[in-house]
Amino acid sequence: MKRFLKKHWPLVGVAVLLFLVGFYFAKAGKDFFKTTALIKDVLSGEGVNLKDIHYRQDDPDEKVKWVLDAKEVRFSEDRKIVRFFEFYLEVDAEGRPGFSLKGKKGIYQKETGKLELWGKLDGSYGNEYRFLTEHVVINEKKGTVKNEDPVEIFGPFFTVKGKGIFVDLSANRIKILSDVVTTVNDEAEVSRTQ
Structure with a gap:
């Protein structure tokens, strides 16, 4: 042995x-x-998945404060891409009316500053304006918002419908790209039931 x-x-x-x-x-x-x-x-490569998220950015030193609620948030493995589902975003900027937006899903790419949102998007600016569409692309670096889908904007005493939108946030300019129909109303449409 x-x-x-x-x-x-x-x-x-x-x-x-x-x-x-x-x-x-x-x-x-x-x-x-x-x-x-x-x-x-x-x-x-799926990264990290989080459920029922409530994220608040309310630093007193920042001029913009915001809250994001989402049913699910997924981070890519390298954390450069963030996907979120069933979201509600509320933004308060110093010296401007508040802005809110809800929708089905979104993708944020940190490197490009591109935020793409889909699914029955319903946004409001202050208490006077409302925005409805299916898809938008927000370019954080360029300060633009655009899409090529049908869009509706409701304001005090008017409604604008069309196809495609381009918004230059720095110039506070909105342009409906085609098939524009404008209706002037006697009453504000924003107050209608959501």
Whole structure:
């Protein structure tokens, strides 16, 4: 036996090591496979998923304060892309009326500053203006908002409907791109039931 161990000690060492690994797996059982599944999800590039999010940016030193509520938020593995679903965004800027927007989903790309929103978008500016569309692209770096879908804007005593919109936030200019229909009303449309 001693002679056998001297001659085959590497094989015996490997066998003992395999036995210990097998024992560890048997003892760990289901927990090992759950951990493996978790590692697989993280390594798959899906990143981190969060549910029922309420995020508030209300730093007194900032001129813009905002709150984001979302049913689900997903961060890419490198945290450069943020996806959110069933969201409500409320923004208060110093010296301006508040702005709110709700919709089905959005994607924010940190590197480009591009925010793309979809799904029954319903926005309001102050108590006077309301904005409805299906899709918008907000370019944070350029300060623009645009889309090519049907859009409706309601204000005190008017309604504007059309296809496509371009907003230059720095110049406070809104342009409906085509098929524009403007209606002047006697009463404000913004107060209608949502």
